[in-house]
Amino acid sequence: MLYGIPKTFTPDLMKLLMEVGHGEQLLICDGNFPYKSRNKDTVFILNIKISDLLNDILKFLPLDHAVEIPTMVMSGALDNGTADVYKKIISKYREGDSLGTIDRFGFYDLSDQVVGIIVTNDFTKFGNIIIQKGIVVEEN
Numbered sequence: 001m002l003y004g005i006p007k008t009f010t011p012d013l014m015k016l017l018m019e020v021g022h023g024e025q026l027l028i029c030d031g032n033f034p035y036k037s038r039n040k041d042t043v044f045i046l047n048i049k050i051s052d053l054l055n056d057i058l059k060f061l062p063l064d065h066a067v068e069i070p071t072m073v074m075s076g077a078l079d080n081g082t083a084d085v086y087k088k089i090i091s092k093y094r095e096g097d098s099l100g101t102i103d104r105f106g107f108y109d110l111s112d113q114v115v116g117i118i119v120t121n122d123f124t125k126f127g128n129i130i131i132q133k134g135i136v137v138e139e140n
Contacts, residue, residue, distance in 0.1 A: 029111075
């Protein structure tokens with residue numbers, strides 16, 4: 001264990017987060033998402049809600065300011081309140097409306113472009129989210 005690192009972070013998750021470059025995308029998905037067919041680096045983080053994991057990740061991984069919308073969910077997330085939960089979390093780390101929506105099959109197509117997948121056993125309906133990494137700047 002290390003100081004300041006969330007208990008939910010595993011060595012595999014830390015490695016994946018460290019390897020993602022500027023402009024590359026990660027998928028955080030629920031237990032129903034068809035992740036296996038994407039053939040991407042996959043990390044399993046169990047017993048945590050995607051929203052809590054998203055909050056933990058965004059403490060360390062900057063969202064991309066080079067694009068207007070650095071995060072994407074399925075449009076069904078608008079109907080069940082999941083998008084509102086994610087917007088609240090994202091707003092702590094980036095100003096403005098930074099959460100986009102896309103239909104289910106468009107989201108599946110977009111997920112083929114991610115460099116890594118974080119699989120949870122959260123079953124929040126339409127809880128899947130894709131995040132695009134920005135640049136890390138040196139603190140003065």
